[in-house]
Amino acid sequence: MIGAGILKGMAVTARNFVGSYFDEERLITVQYPEERNPLPENYRNFPFLVYDGGDPHAGLRCVACKICEKECPPQCIYIVKSEDKKPDYIGKPQFYPKVFDIDISVCMSCQICVEVCPFEAIKMDKDFELSRRERFDALLMRKDELAKSNDYYHRISPTDAAEVDAKLAAAAEAAAKKKAATPAAEKPATAAAQSKS
Amino acid sequence: MSTTIETLEAMERPPVSMGSRLEGELLEVSMGPQHPSTHGVFRMNVALEGEIVRELKPVFGYLHRNHEKIGESASYLGSMPYTDRLDYFCSMTNNWAYALSVEKLAGIEVPERAEYLRIILAELTRLQNHVSLLGFLLNDMGAWGTPLMYAFREREKILDLFESLSGSRMMCDYMRFGGCRVDASPEWLARARKTVDVFPRFVDELEQLIVGNEVVIARTQNVGKVSAELAISAGITGPMLRACGVNYDVRKVDGYGFYPRFKFRIPLGEHGDTYDRLMMRVLEMRESVGILKQAFEQVPAGPIINPKVKIRAFRPPIGEAYGRIEAPKGELGFYLISDGGPNPYRYRVRPPSFINLTILEDMCLGHTVADVMVILGSIDIVMGEVDR
Numbered sequence: 245m246i247g248a249g250i251l252k253g254m255a256v257t258a259r260n261f262v263g264s265y266f267d268e269e270r271l272i273t274v275q276y277p278e279e280r281n282p283l284p285e286n287y288r289n290f291p292f293l294v295y296d297g298g299d300p301h302a303g304l305r306c307v308a309c310k311i312c313e314k315e316c317p318p319q320c321i322y323i324v325k326s327e328d329k330k331p332d333y334i335g336k337p338q339f340y341p342k343v344f345d346i347d348i349s350v351c352m353s354c355q356i357c358v359e360v361c362p363f364e365a366i367k368m369d370k371d372f373e374l375s376r377r378e379r380f381d382a383l384l385m386r387k388d389e390l391a392k393s394n395d396y397y398h399r400i401s402p403t404d405a406a407e408v409d410a411k412l413a414a415a416a417e418a419a420a421k422k423k424a425a426t427p428a429a430e431k432p433a434t435a436a437a438q439s440k441s
Numbered sequence: 442m443s444t445t446i447e448t449l450e451a452m453e454r455p456p457v458s459m460g461s462r463l464e465g466e467l468l469e470v471s472m473g474p475q476h477p478s479t480h481g482v483f484r485m486n487v488a489l490e491g492e493i494v495r496e497l498k499p500v501f502g503y504l505h506r507n508h509e510k511i512g513e514s515a516s517y518l519g520s521m522p523y524t525d526r527l528d529y530f531c532s533m534t535n536n537w538a539y540a541l542s543v544e545k546l547a548g549i550e551v552p553e554r555a556e557y558l559r560i561i562l563a564e565l566t567r568l569q570n571h572v573s574l575l576g577f578l579l580n581d582m583g584a585w586g587t588p589l590m591y592a593f594r595e596r597e598k599i600l601d602l603f604e605s606l607s608g609s610r611m612m613c614d615y616m617r618f619g620g621c622r623v624d625a626s627p628e629w630l631a632r633a634r635k636t637v638d639v640f641p642r643f644v645d646e647l648e649q650l651i652v653g654n655e656v657v658i659a660r661t662q663n664v665g666k667v668s669a670e671l672a673i674s675a676g677i678t679g680p681m682l683r684a685c686g687v688n689y690d691v692r693k694v695d696g697y698g699f700y701p702r703f704k705f706r707i708p709l710g711e712h713g714d715t716y717d718r719l720m721m722r723v724l725e726m727r728e729s730v731g732i733l734k735q736a737f738e739q740v741p742a743g744p745i746i747n748p749k750v751k752i753r754a755f756r757p758p759i760g761e762a763y764g765r766i767e768a769p770k771g772e773l774g775f776y777l778i779s780d781g782g783p784n785p786y787r788y789r790v791r792p793p794s795f796i797n798l799t800i801l802e803d804m805c806l807g808h809t810v811a812d813v814m815v816i817l818g819s820i821d822i823v824m825g826e827v828d829r
């Protein structure tokens with residue numbers, strides 16, 4: 245009978261229409277700005293820089309080694325190394341980035357900078373509402389915009405952050421033990437405590 | 442089944458003489474690049490006689506972004522996120538094909554769990570690619586919106602799985618040389634299994650929606666026929682080739698990954714028309730569900746990445762390798778030549794949708810303009826892969 249196939253299709257449409265009121269599998273949309281689906285923990289967006297403690301400058305983990313700048317596939321990171329040094333989380337004097345820019349209009353959120361960073365200094369953010377009014381400078385993230393606290397990192401991805409903290413604490417402990425063998429080992433303990441914050 | 446160039450030339454083609462063009466019997470229309478049914482920026486210069494297509498010249502290159510040349514200057518790992526952007530519907534299979542060829546090049550072993558995860562993700566990708574293709578195809582046929590929304594609803598569930606595993610819905614960047622980047626938690630596997638378990642219900646519904654539908658049959662049967670000889674000689678792969686009745690699937694032929702351990706059948710068509718190509722996708726989805734169920738049963742515990750592979754300063758030995766997989770659209774291959782340096786000397790992609798698109802003219806001649814949309818939709822192209 246001609247038309248039977250169309251009627252069958254109509255039955256599917258009707259089932260979907262009625263079902264969307266009762267069946268959660270059939271209605272999976274949410275009213276976005278008011279309702280939000282929770283983000284998965286692995287969700288990634290643009291990168292940010294992690295700092296320990298309260299001061300974005302003093303606690304910044306980045307030592308301006310420029311590995312991420314070199315490995316970044318679309319070359320969206322720009323770093324200028326400092327001339328002087330500041331102590332890092334285990335108290336070892338290190339360089340810091342005088343300039344650290346990420347052009348997020350170029351960045352493709354591939355996470356390679358995070359994977360290659362040996363200092364756990366750069367991590368992926370979860371902030372996706374990034375519309376800006378200007379086309380150029382507003383999408384070029386400077387160091388002070390990129391620097392976010394370790395607390396923030398704990399808030400957005402607790403499991404990873406806890407792992408990183410454990411790793412850093414172990415490294416600090418090992419460094420402290422090494423230093424304890426030689427005299428003058430006051431500083432590392434406080435720095436290690438700070439990194440746990 | 443040998444086809445030479447002579448037999449191809451001898452195939453019947455309606456004559457298009459310069460005279461008919463000058464006398465205004467033929468109308469030349471430029472379809473695209475901004476056309477809703479071209480799935481991106483693709484142009485066809487069509488010569489029409491009334492509504493009948495007499496000549497069709499595809500014009501590519503609107504989305505060209507130098508993928509292969511960038512691959513020669515980026516590091517091996519640096520090309521991985523770019524492969525996501527080739528066929529942006531199936532980033533997982535693109536990743537796998539690239540990882541496979543680098544693993545071949547450098548002789549890297551992949552842990553067992555990683556191989557299983559790859560198969561799970563590749564088959565999930567096949568499900569969501571075929572689902573969205575069917576939605577788009579019905580959209581092109583004039584079933585505006587509704588079937589596409591049903592398809593996207595199911596696709597979204599799979600994309601949610603990708604997002605919670607890899608961090609991104611479409612640009613997954615999940616595979617690494619010698620394994621995968623993130624381990625799948627038991628909760629994720631349970632969720633994926635649940636999604637796969639309810640998926641056949643949707644396939645049944647979709648089948649009800651299209652299989653017996655008189656409009657679909659009228660629009661697709663005997664439209665855009667491809668003979669097996671033409672398909673083989675043009676290098677067509679994937680569901681399009683199997684719709685012509687040629688039993689060729691890289692999963693069976695090459696047996697890459699752990700596919701030889703799985704039981705599955707290759708659906709084959711008979712007529713090579715648009716209807717067969719459409720049904721091929723429905724049947725392949727059912728087979729994929731079967732593979733996924735076996736994979737969830739068998740997936741072992743263990744490491745997911747080979748610890749010997751360096752992330753930074755990865756330099757494979759001098760040599761060349763061609764890794765290929767059965768992507769949802771056909772055979773996807775990466776050909777790499779290494780000169781021992783940190784980036785490949787030559788980086789070549791064999792994209793299935795580009796090669797499948799080359800016989801578009803042969804399929805469209807003698808059909809109406811409205812059929813061109815349906816035929817193009819049934820090839821399953823993604824312009825990101827065609828133009829690279």
